[in-house]
Amino acid sequence: MKIAIGADHGGYSLKEVVVPFIQSLGHEVEDVGCDCSQSVDYPDYALPVCELVAAGKADRGILICGTGIGMSIAANKVTGIRCALVHDMFSAQATRDHNDTNVLAMGERVIGPGIAQEIIRIWLETPFSNGERHVGRLDKVKRIEAKYAQPVHAE
Template sequence: MKIVIGSDHGGFALKDGIKALILEMGHEVVDVGCDCTDSVDYPDYALPVCEQVVSGEADRGILICGTGIGMSIAANKIPGIRCALVHDTFSAKATRDHNDSNVLALGERVIGPGLAAEIVRIWVETPFSHGQRHETRVGKIKALEDKYSIHP
């Protein structure tokens, strides 16, 4: 699996550990930045992650900022993205199993590196449950997106 990862300055420190974990799990990782702790704007890093997921260039994406909130809001503005802000292992499993999330948002200032690694491992390893009720619900999310997205 190819996973693209991005962070702002508030998630920069956690990003390296997550990248190492993804590689250790046998997956490919693409880092789109940022590369320092200087203040940057999270939408500038959410966009390239989400564009690679939507285009199929990457299978999934991970976004990290201070709380995960800004990244998740920015990511969910992009049609085709189902980004879940996760700070516990139950939600990490549920968002893949039930919602087929394709982007994970984490908050470096909210969770520690050990819990973040456990969340990422669970999120990466959990498949989407293709049962009718879950597929129906994800389809309804797509219908909302289609209805309210501006198409050029």
């Protein structure tokens, strides 16, 4: 899979650890930044990751900031994105199995590198269950999204 990844200054150090880990799992990584620990704005990194995923230029996206909250809020404004903020292994599995998430958000100040790597591994390896109840719920979410959506244009 091709994984787009982005972080603000609060997630930069964790991003630098997880990129080679993702590559070691056999995935291609497109890193949209940031490339420093000096203060930057999280939406500037959430948007390019989500545009790549929404346009089909990346299979999934990973966003990291201090808590993961800002990134997940920004991500879920993009049509076609289902981003989940995850800080434990059960949620990583459930959000793929039940919600077919295509973007994962995490907080560097909340979890350490070892847990982040295990969350990523589980999230990347877990398929969507495609069960009738889950598909029906996602269809309802898609109808809500369509009601309020604006088209996404990847650059």
